Amino acid sequence: MKDQAKRDYENFFLGQPYRLSDFDARYLLTQQQYTLTEKLAEVSFGNMYRDEAVRFAEMAERSSKHPQYLPKRPTGIGATLNSGHHDFLRREHDADLLQSITKKDVISLFLGRVHPSHLIISTRAKCPFIFHLQSQKARPPKISIAAMGAFEAAALRRGAVVDQQKWREELAAEGEPLLAQFIKFWQDMFAQEGSLVSPEVAEELFKTIPTITEEHPAVSDCDGKLNDGVVLIQDPKAFRASLRISEDPRPVVQWGDLPTSKF
Secondary structure, eight states: HHHHHHHHHHHHTSOOHHHHHHHHHHHHHHSSSOHHHHHHHHTTTTTOOHHHHHHTTTTOOOOOSSSOOOOOOOOTTTHHHHTTTTTHHHHHHHHHHHHHHHHHHHHHHHHHTTGGGGTTTOTTTTOOOOOOOOOOOOOOOOOOOOHHHHHHHHHHHTTTTOOHHHHHHHSSSSOBBHHHHHHHHHHHHHSGGOOOOOOHHHHHHHTTTTHHHHOOGGGOOOOOOOTTOOOOSSSSHHHHSSSOOOOOOOOOOSSSSOOOOOO
């Protein structure tokens, strides 16, 4: 079960981007939260008995010093009570509120709180957090349509017989192809008897690809530019340390007969 837990953690990174973004957002804004790498480090040490593995699989939180495995948090009434909000009628109130919400209200909320063009607002107002992930793994390089045309022109100058329609249909039908696909296509084309291109000429042509792609870069390979006011978080721990810990939750409804929350 230890190996299963480790695989589950490792497979988490293969999930949908919105799940990864949500996890990282909670990690950055929560005082006691741990990354998958930190959790995997705890799993990797020592042996684990079956009952320990079961408790590990049911974990929900970690201690403030080191990741430890605690019982699953209560749900339903218990969770509402322990949260300190005491809002037992939240669902009923939300259902009643939905009856009065209009399409205009939804659009206004989206434009004012979610859409990127409205995120940079006055510092005196509350600004929402929206996290976007930036992959640390390099993407497979692509080649632009202009670069492919330049390579075709170079091949024609060297006496190659080129089927212009074929390479445009196979490579450019869906936009910019991968550079590896482009090279494989022309390797197969030059290997044909009717191409009139010797192995030596083909090698010389392929050596020009780095220069051609640099002169005509692929649009899809462009990383873009961050908007003014966007914060690039390169050290998550330092970012968390810069935040102020929020106050403990307070009841939104005073019932008068409930115990005081210990959390």
